[in-house]
Amino acid sequence: MKIAIIGTGHVGLVTGACFAQKGHKVICVDNNHGKIKSLQKLIMPFYEPRLEQMVRRNYKASRLIFSTDIKQAVNFAEIVFIAVGTPLGPGGGADLSQIRRVAKEIAHHLNHRYKIIVEKSTVPVGTAEEIERIIKLYAPENASFDIVSNPEFLQEGSAIETTLRPDRIVLGVKTKRADNIIRLLFASFNSKILVTDINSAELIKHAANSFLAMKISYINSLANICEKTGADIKSVAYGIGLDKRINPHFLNAGIGYGGFCLPKDISAFIHISDKLGYDFQILKAVRDVNNLQREFVVRKIKKSLRNNLKNRHIGIWGLSFKPDTDDIRESPSIYIIQKLLQEQAYIKSYDPYAMKEAQKVLPNIHYCRDPYETAYKTDCLFIATEWDIFKNISLPRLKAIMRQPIIIDGRNIFEPEKMKKLGFVYHGIGREEPQISQIK
Ligand SMILES: NC(=O)c1ccc[n+]([C@@H]2O[C@H](COP(=O)([O-])OP(=O)(O)OC[C@H]3O[C@@H](n4cnc5c(N)ncnc54)[C@H](O)[C@@H]3O)[C@@H](O)[C@H]2O)c1
Known part of the structure; x- marks a missing residue:
């Protein structure tokens, strides 16, 4: 045709x-x-x-x-x-x-x-x-x-x-x-x-994206509960995903959804629902939880550096909103870097494909040639995108080159036990030490 x-x-x-x-x-x-x-x-x-x-x-x-x-x-x-x-x-x-x-x-x-x-x-x-x-x-x-x-x-x-x-x-x-x-x-x-019919087809797209966003905000909410109880979000996600009615996909806790589609589509679906006279409360909560998740991550990074980011050197692995793309539109990584810059941190970053795009919106950070240069003499390393190159890194070499071996793993690509054994101060998402005493 x-x-x-x-x-x-x-x-x-x-x-x-x-x-x-x-x-x-x-x-x-x-x-x-x-x-x-x-x-x-x-x-x-x-x-x-x-x-x-x-x-x-x-x-x-x-x-x-x-x-x-x-x-x-x-x-x-x-x-x-x-x-x-x-x-x-x-x-x-x-x-x-x-x-x-x-x-x-x-x-x-x-x-x-x-x-x-x-x-x-x-x-x-x-x-x-x-x-x-x-x-x-x-x-x-x-x-x-x-x-x-x-x-x-x-x-x-x-x-x-x-x-x-x-x-x-x-x-x-x-x-x-x-x-x-x-x-x-x-x-x-x-x-x-x-x-x-045409209206149903149009609705299916917004409905599908909203459901996916809902899964992400749900698992991120669970991750926050895990952090307060010492439960492990990976085990919890696996456990609920085994139920065929839930399924294991799209249950990775992290730094929130981004990209060109989910944020704007969720917003557009809320908007059209309001116009139709329906208050789509679940979806509003999904959006709010997603926005909050980024703030949680910024707080986590700050906390690991004693709540003072001024002149601290932070390495960022990953700029795109997900691996295997150079798309940085609504990428949580970009948002988090902007927040860290506001607190006067010194940022260097590496992404296999997205650095050219990122330079357009973040001209004032240092772009590196590889993940090691990004981590070199940093006070903290933040993992924002789960590219394979990061998963396959030499951890002993990484530890040796960092000024302080603090890792905030926004994508849970490493195992906390292993990282601890290697001498890292490691914080994933929903995989913290038990804080059960917080329950009043
Ligand atoms: N990117 C995704 O993953 C994805 C997935 C599913 C659906 N969508 C949807 O598909 C649509 C397109 O998304 P995209 O990511 O390809 O956007 P994009 O911004 O990458 O591409 C849109 C293109 O349209 C061109 N354009 C705009 N006005 C034009 C005109 N008058 N004449 C000719 N070209 C014109 C722009 O120059 C641009 O190249 C959006 O509605 C998006 O929500 C995107």
């Missing part, structure tokens, strides 16, 4: 490359001319495992091209995906200005040749209806089209895998004609396909 993707970001580029890999002809469009120029030279705009090879292969086979010309793309395609950003708006809802603009632009180039317009960006329920209204307003009278909602569930860091083999593909459709064509497009993905 002939496919256009409007918005060549983390979702649009991966989706375009995967469709091309399946043998379709794909035009990826973006209004960022620099990005498109670089892609035409096969320079990727962000790091994602396996993406570059897949883009190269399909570009060379002329199945994947990059353009800034939305008219060319709409004329060419049978199916047009909208994959532009839906960032957090000023009032806490989703900012849909990019979506509205693209809908209007697409409308201008429609005609009697039937097309499917797919809403892939994450949007509040009811947005597809708005897109349809906009298109009808600006398209010529003979324009023939249907709207489909196809929320995206890819995970950065394993985006290719989670696009080609998602747990499910959700398709919100209104007409039989669109249903038949869009099912055909996804038939080769070998995943469960759920076809539903």
